[in-house]
Amino acid sequence: MLLRICSVILILFAFWLMLSGQFSILLLTLGGFSALLSVAISAQMRLFHGKTQLAKLVWSLPKYWLWLSVQIAKCGLDVALRIVHPKLPIEPSFIKIPVSKSSGLGRTTYANSITLTPGTLAIKIDEENILVHTLTKAAGTDLMSGEMHRKIPLE
Amino acid sequence: MGNRAPHQVAKMVDVITWVMLVLGSGLVLVGGIGILRMPDVYTRLHAGGITDTLGAGLILVGLMTQSGWGGATIKLCLILAFLFFTNPTASHLLARTALKFGVKPQPESKKGSSSKV
Numbered sequence: 001m002l003l004r005i006c007s008v009i010l011i012l013f014a015f016w017l018m019l020s021g022q023f024s025i026l027l028l029t030l031g032g033f034s035a036l037l038s039v040a041i042s043a044q045m046r047l048f049h050g051k052t053q054l055a056k057l058v059w060s061l062p063k064y065w066l067w068l069s070v071q072i073a074k075c076g077l078d079v080a081l082r083i084v085h086p087k088l089p090i091e092p093s094f095i096k097i098p099v100s101k102s103s104g105l106g107r108t109t110y111a112n113s114i115t116l117t118p119g120t121l122a123i124k125i126d127e128e129n130i131l132v133h134t135l136t137k138a139a140g141t142d143l144m145s146g147e148m149h150r151k152i153p154l155e
Numbered sequence: 156m157g158n159r160a161p162h163q164v165a166k167m168v169d170v171i172t173w174v175m176l177v178l179g180s181g182l183v184l185v186g187g188i189g190i191l192r193m194p195d196v197y198t199r200l201h202a203g204g205i206t207d208t209l210g211a212g213l214i215l216v217g218l219m220t221q222s223g224w225g226g227a228t229i230k231l232c233l234i235l236a237f238l239f240f241t242n243p244t245a246s247h248l249l250a251r252t253a254l255k256f257g258v259k260p261q262p263e264s265k266k267g268s269s270s271k272v
Contacts, residue, residue: 021226069212076209080182083189083202092198092260115243118204121197122243123250133250133260135201 004048009035060153067151071117079118079135094123095140097130099149106154113148168220175217183210195261196253200246207242211235 016031017023042048082089097114101107111122111130119139124131134140182205189202215235222228 018229019226072208072212076182076205079189079201080185080205080209083185083192083205088192090193090198092195094260111247112240112243115204115246116208116239118208119201121200121204121250122247123254133197133201135198 009039076118090135091137095132097132097143099130172217172220175213179210179213
């Protein structure tokens with residue numbers, strides 16, 4: 001846990017440097033203090049007690065984001081074409097998608113990814129299911145195949 | 156090569172920026188048209204989603220190609236990241252609240268189909 005806290009302090013400080021771009025003593029000190037303060041508050045909120053391994057996510061999460069971006073582009077173009085189509089060919093419906101992520105972070109990421117992808121919208125989330133509103137039949141069957149669920153690198 | 160190459164590269168970057176900005180603006184427009192054409196609140200949120208993800212994404216990436224490697228690009232990346240975290244939260248809350256207060260989907264859509272394991 002100490003290792004995690006130290007690495008978070010370092011990351012936050014690097015983040016400060018990146019955003020400020022100033023290297024005067026005053027600003028460096030302020031940055032150090034704010035990194036420490038954020039970590040202290042996070043520790044108070046027990047944010048360091050989780051089991052998620054940060055190092056593993058450094059590689060797998062950007063890979064997932066890339067896949068998700070391609071997905072967003074594909075579905076977005078499909079929905080855009082349907083919007084400008086004179087007949088407005090949509091078949092909206094509600095479906096229930098099973099979810100087997102044990103962590104809150106995993107479930108949140110799944111629901112957020114569903115909503116981010118145009119054509120699907122996560123409405124209600126509980127331990128086992130997500131209620132999704134879909135704009136087309138194809139969007140629903142895509143979700144049912146569970147590909148997105150498998151690609152998320154969180155448990 | 157010589158001193159012509161950098162000039163051509165800059166021109167190509169300009170073309171990429173233009174394509175992305177025009178495409179992004181077009182998708183924002185389509186999202187707006189969608190909000191007008193869709194029949195109810197749930198389907199309208201789908202149309203609005205295009206504006207927030209593809210439209211804003213293309214415009215921001217287009218701006219990144221102009222801002223070069225530096226603080227501005229990092230800040231644009233951050234704007235994009237925050238947009239991608241906040242947009243689904245807002246859409247989800249709108250839809251959930253609408254459902255909770257009994258807003259009916261138009262036209263009547265089928266509710267609760269199979270839930271395979």
